[in-house]
Amino acid sequence: MSYQKHAQQQYSRKRKRKTYTVYPYHKPRRIRPMLAETGTKEDLKRKDYWAQRKLDGTRTIIIKDGDRVEMRGRTWVNDYAPRFPEIVEEIRKLPVDSCVLDSELTFFKKGTDQDVFITALANPETKKGYVAKAMVFDVLYVEDYDLRDLPLEDRLDILKELIPEELKHVDLVRTVKRGKKAYFERISRKGGEGVIIKERKSPYREGERTEEWLKVKNWRSDEAVIVGYTVGKGARSKTFGSLILAQKDKDGKWRYVGKASGFTEEQMKQLLQKMRRLKTDKPPVKNAEKVDNVKAWVKPEIVVEIKYYERSKNGMFRFPDFLRIRTDKKPEECRLSE
Template sequence: MLAVPGELPSDHERYGLEVKWDGIRAIVHLDGALRVTGRHGADYTRRYPEISAFGVRKAVIDGEVVALDQQGRPSFVRLQHRMHLTDPEPLMLARYPVTYLPFDLLYLDRVSLCDLPYRDRRALLDELDIGAPPYFSGDSDLLAATSEQGLEGVVAKRLDSPYQPGVRSPAWVKVKNLSTVEVVIGGWKPGKGRRSGGIGSLIMGMFTTEGLMYVGHVGTGFTEEVLDLLHALLGPLEIPRSPFHNKVPWRNRWVRPDLVGEVAYTMWTDEQRLRHPVWRGLRPDKIPSEVTL
């Protein structure tokens, strides 16, 4: 079940508020063995061995994989070091550990709970005592608190809402302190100076009914390690012509629009370009066709 972007609901007594964790969505399946899957069914079990069996009976749990910084806040930059490692070595596990934060309970003892109201599913999840972060009343100051602590925002969830797998439902509303958006990589501009021979900036797009539309380029927010990784990933995707249906300035290297990333930005311009975008990281859990204007 997915949330829609929006503002805090005015009928706050009908909602519970959760912190919006800056990580990767993951479903934990417990039935004898433990299995962890991503949004589209990818197997994450070996990728995140820190996720334990919780000592819980048969259950299916929804939650978020996060990598915490030294202040205990989720760091998407730190998580990037683990997202592409299908079988991480002990050094990477020690250097960039992850934590699983459960927030919903879908099955218990092989019985579906999806038709139960959110408040009841959360009560059952809390009874399992597996470290699920609390949720708060809809009239709390949680959004302001997350802003003060440098967290991404909150998710407002209708207390009476069922769990709707595969649905982006208005019963869940994500309210962000920071404006972020997913983009499809359609090319890159060669770098200059210290970036000579590599990537200077990424060419971003989103899909419309006409095809992939250019929405700007991003050249900040990268580490050298990230630029090297992107160069290695984009090399095999190179194509001779632009994948965008509209005109893109400059001479660029074009790639098949197979990779999705996330950027922070200040606003949209009248020309439908992202203003002051800053790279936040790849989103291998997203499908390019889902990234629409």
């Protein structure tokens, strides 16, 4: 296979420097995925960048060791493999004994290409009417070969050999080399999230956030921590109105950055259950006087992703809407850009 040809020269060079590593498949070490910086539509003009659709799923590292398969989330706490036997069965069919893949565990409406965010830990009732797929976009290791230093274009060539086209629950994320702007606009018209553009010569920089990968979104989004909720009106009088959000400022203090709504009834019940366990009498934010209509403060432990129109000069979100709970993010990662 081509991974042997692509990797052999680097393998020899690394062996001489004693930096060559073999992945410990039998006792998998934690892998921290490579991350993307935020880009703009202007970045779609970059010549040496290729585009891949940004899917609305759960980032998942797939480890194949013979017939044993693990599917680990970013925090490395959960192994999703037991929940998705259909994906595991197809990973076992790959034409190599062992490999490590980077993917997005994504749910699609049955019979369509429309991705819908559903947590990988969702119960069977929630997943009815959807098809789960491991959408693979990168490869880190194959057998005893460490491929992380290979350029992206070579790693993608290797992936084409690894992932058979006939699989139903494991698929390659399409890579667009030309016409990135038109591709982005087509995704946007369908209500998609956007694209990730990647420098074609870039290595896989494990655990790093770099401009070699840029996310260009159809809307702006960010993560924040819930620090309270407001009084609800009408049908929501017994629950709550909006989420009170905060991010850490440059001094490491929680600062109020806005209120978000836009959740479903099911999401509201889930959020309220979590928040009630974290209620506190002390406001977690240093600018608590700016928050009105407070029903309760909560300890800053729940991370959520929101989409918004823009931010004011003092960092407040304008027209924020709740997207999802982010169990793969830590509260301290929610920082205010100043």
